[in-house]
Amino acid sequence: MSVDKATVAKIASLARIKMSDEELERMAPELSNILDWVEQLGEVDTSEVEPMTAVIPNTLRLRDDVVDADPKTGGGRRDDVLANAPAAEHGFFGVPKVIE
Numbered sequence: 001m002s003v004d005k006a007t008v009a010k011i012a013s014l015a016r017i018k019m020s021d022e023e024l025e026r027m028a029p030e031l032s033n034i035l036d037w038v039e040q041l042g043e044v045d046t047s048e049v050e051p052m053t054a055v056i057p058n059t060l061r062l063r064d065d066v067v068d069a070d071p072k073t074g075g076g077r078r079d080d081v082l083a084n085a086p087a088a089e090h091g092f093f094g095v096p097k098v099i100e
Contacts, residue, residue: 001032001035001036001039002032003028003029003031003032003035004028005021005024005025005028007028007031008024008027008028008031009024011031012024078091
């Protein structure tokens with residue numbers, strides 16, 4: 001694919017990049033070479049290559065999910081939390097009606 005000076009100027013305008021005429025002339029063949037290289041990559045046969053998400057195999061390190069592991073942040077503290085609420089209803093925070 002061939003990129004001319006007008007195309008580079010339009011791309012620079014869309015990207016809000018100010019370029020001189022000399023820079024536009026110099027950039028046109030560079031962009032053409034990049035697009036030619038991308039076209040070459042498209043010609044590579046990848047039908048036997050399995051898709052992957054990373055170059056190396058990754059596994060997530062997860063902690064054990066223990067309920068009530070910490071007495072301060074674990075469950076069973078609803079009454080202590082709701083004691084500070086201005087309005088508690090049925091074990092939940094009561095809030096004023098927003099939609100009428």
